[in-house]
Amino acid sequence: MDSVRKSGCGNNANLEITQSTEEDPLVDGPLISQDALESAIKREFRKLPTHWAVGVISFLHVVYVVVCVLITVFCWLSDEHSAECTAALNGIDSKTLVLLGKVALWVIVFIYDQFIQHHHSALRRRGYLNFDRMTRGMKNLPFLIHSAGNAAMLTVIAPASLLDSLVRRLSVYLLLSIICLELLLSVICLLRYLVHVITFNNKRPRPDVTEEERYHSHSGNSHTETGFRDGSSLEDVVEKQADVIDYLKQHNSVLSRRILMLTGQEIRA
Incomplete structure (x- = not known):
């Protein structure tokens, strides 16, 4: 009776081992070196193509x-070149041309945004959450500046x-001032954003x-503070945690594919 129980236990143990091996075929496979995985992950870096x-x-x-300055100087502020301006613009009113150009520029900025x-x-x-938060205001400002410029121009034209x-x-001087101020503010925001992108x-x-895990491993501190602290916004913490969770899901999926690919290469070698 005991021998039957022992044999049954042995069969169950062998069955469990067989099942676990079949469920996880990588158990008996060759181990993947950490350097190989890190080199595979490093190759995934893609530059931000917005510069x-x-x-x-x-x-x-x-x-x-x-173009607006030239039209203002030669067509609006000077009566000597009115005929030449009309001929150069093919009969189109100069104000209409400026407004149509502003609308076209706003559409281009919208596509850029x-x-x-x-x-x-x-x-x-x-996974580059900090860089996105750092440049969030800079990348959104040009579109807001152009939209505010449109509203200001309509306020002057009416x-x-x-x-x-x-x-x-x-009204001509005010329109020209709005256009130049809009250019100044927009270029400042774009240059700041461009510097951050090139540096990144x-x-x-x-x-x-x-990077955070690497920093704490080198500093010898394995404890990381990711929760809510005094002086921090609850909405920012929740948003950051959601972004981190979403990134980790995708990162685990990519890492699993890398492991399977490298394992297959090791087996074939």
């Missing part, structure tokens, strides 16, 4: 302002006749979670 968009939008904005948002969402999914009756060509691409950092 060229900053250059394009800045160039177009400068061209628009230069969507392009930036798309790449920053991808960057956040790759009572243009009343303003010109108070001071001759006052040159540093080629690891994701925030990896």
Whole structure:
């Protein structure tokens, strides 16, 4: 009777071992070195390709302002070149041309803003949460500045006749001031953002979670504070935790595929 029980226990043990081996085929496989995994992860770094968009939008904005200044000087403020301006513009009113150019520029800035948002969402999914938060205000400001500029121009154009009756060509000076101020503020924000992007691409950092683990491993402190602390915003903490969880899910999926690929290479070798 005892021998039957022992044999039954032995069969169950063998069955459990067989099942666990079948469920986890990597148990008896070759171990993957940490250097191989780290080198595979390092190759995943992708530069943020938004610097060229900053250059394009800045160039177009400068061209628009230069055209507006030329139109203002030769068509609005000077009566000597009115016929020449009409011939050069093919009969189109100069104010209409300026407004149409402003609308076209706003559409381009809107496309630029969507392009930036798309790449920053991808960057956040790759684990670079701190950089996205650091540049959040800078990357959103150009679109807000152009939208505010449109509102200011409409505010000046609507009572243009009343303003010109108070001071001759006052609406023209106000429009030109708004356009130049808009350029100044937009270029400052774009240059600041461009510096951060170039620095980020040159540093080629690891994701925030990896950098934090590396920092604490070198400092000998394994405890990390990720909870709510005095002086911190609860919304920011919740948003950061949600981003970290989303990144870790994707990171684990990528790492699992890397492990399977490297394991297959080790087995074939």
